[in-house]
Amino acid sequence: MPGLFIKKAEKEHRLTKDELTAILENDGINRELFDAADRVREKYVGDKVHLRGLLEFSNLCVRDCLYCGLRKDNKNLKRYRLKPGTVLDFARKAVSYGYKTLVLQSGEGDFYSTEDIASIVREIKKFGVAITLSIGEKTEEEYKLLRQAGADRFLLRIETTDKELYEKFHPGMNHENRINCLRTIKKLGYETGTGSLIGLPGQSIGSIADDILFFKELGADMIGVGPFIPNEDTPLENEQGGTFEMSLKVMALTRLLLPDINIPATTAMESLDPNGRLIALKSGANVVMPNVTEGEYRALYRLYPGKICINDTPAHCRGCITGKIRSINRVVANDYGFRKKIFKV
Numbered sequence: 001m002p003g004l005f006i007k008k009a010e011k012e013h014r015l016t017k018d019e020l021t022a023i024l025e026n027d028g029i030n031r032e033l034f035d036a037a038d039r040v041r042e043k044y045v046g047d048k049v050h051l052r053g054l055l056e057f058s059n060l061c062v063r064d065c066l067y068c069g070l071r072k073d074n075k076n077l078k079r080y081r082l083k084p085g086t087v088l089d090f091a092r093k094a095v096s097y098g099y100k101t102l103v104l105q106s107g108e109g110d111f112y113s114t115e116d117i118a119s120i121v122r123e124i125k126k127f128g129v130a131i132t133l134s135i136g137e138k139t140e141e142e143y144k145l146l147r148q149a150g151a152d153r154f155l156l157r158i159e160t161t162d163k164e165l166y167e168k169f170h171p172g173m174n175h176e177n178r179i180n181c182l183r184t185i186k187k188l189g190y191e192t193g194t195g196s197l198i199g200l201p202g203q204s205i206g207s208i209a210d211d212i213l214f215f216k217e218l219g220a221d222m223i224g225v226g227p228f229i230p231n232e233d234t235p236l237e238n239e240q241g242g243t244f245e246m247s248l249k250v251m252a253l254t255r256l257l258l259p260d261i262n263i264p265a266t267t268a269m270e271s272l273d274p275n276g277r278l279i280a281l282k283s284g285a286n287v288v289m290p291n292v293t294e295g296e297y298r299a300l301y302r303l304y305p306g307k308i309c310i311n312d313t314p315a316h317c318r319g320c321i322t323g324k325i326r327s328i329n330r331v332v333a334n335d336y337g338f339r340k341k342i343f344k345v
Helices: 002-012 017-025 027-045 084-096 114-125 140-149 163-169 175-187 205-218 244-257 267-272 276-281 314-327
Strands: 048-058 101-106 130-134 153-155 191-198 222-227
Touching: 002 017, 002 027, 002 244, 017 205, 017 244, 027 244, 048 084, 048 314, 084 101, 084 114, 084 314, 101 114, 101 153, 114 130, 114 140, 130 191, 140 175, 153 222, 163 175, 175 191, 175 205, 191 205, 191 244, 205 244, 222 244, 222 267, 244 267, 244 276, 267 276, 276 314
Parallel strands: 048 101, 101 130, 130 153, 153 191, 191 222
Antiparallel strands: none
């Protein structure tokens, strides 16, 4: 029966929660699932792989999320905050490597004023690139200011749509506010990205199915899926963690239900499997986000242990991922990679 559900998803791009759960619980049809996701990827977004240069400009954070290495109570992490001139310098170099999109990412908080971020965005836009911001919860006015400054996309991960789990793992945060922020971002015309962690303690298969259905209901333009990897500097250090296979299944199902969106092959997947990003690219993904941060800062943005490529240079990462993409007969895109809405919900 799960095999029939996969065929339905490939053809109609819709499934019920029970159908999603049946697929997620059955590992005997994984190959069928991944192949179907790859066919849908090829049909709707083609063979181009879009590279987004990830610039991690600060690891300061006011949040205390139980799974995250950047949590404010982690006293073992050396903190940094790049000056605007350094951010622009890193961005300029990334553009010289051929990136058409830069992702500016930091911990959450007001360590930079919104106007400071807007100013950085305005300057980077002069380089002729698209900009994604991943800087957390803001007010509607702040999101509007950043959009007017030229930000094209906003990434705000929900991690889990289960309210009880969300508020357990995000002390002091509000589930409804997170969702409202996502809806505000969408309303303001950003390409809207979100995503989930797979394997959080207490997370059920039904909860994961709800995440996928939420992504579809939201009308998200980009979804990132990755495994929960326990960090020794967090309260969840002794938990089991998520698996590569389940993360891949959730990513593939997301492709089947949202066929024309952008889906990254996340670096966390490659932290669990040395070929993780290539496997993901052959199972529904069409985006890779190489790190363009330079120097010691690459290692200091330590969300989870085992983060790949922390000792590489941005130039090396660009050449390395290009070679990997070509090895599976895919091509590096030379456009901005905005979502082209082909499938009508």
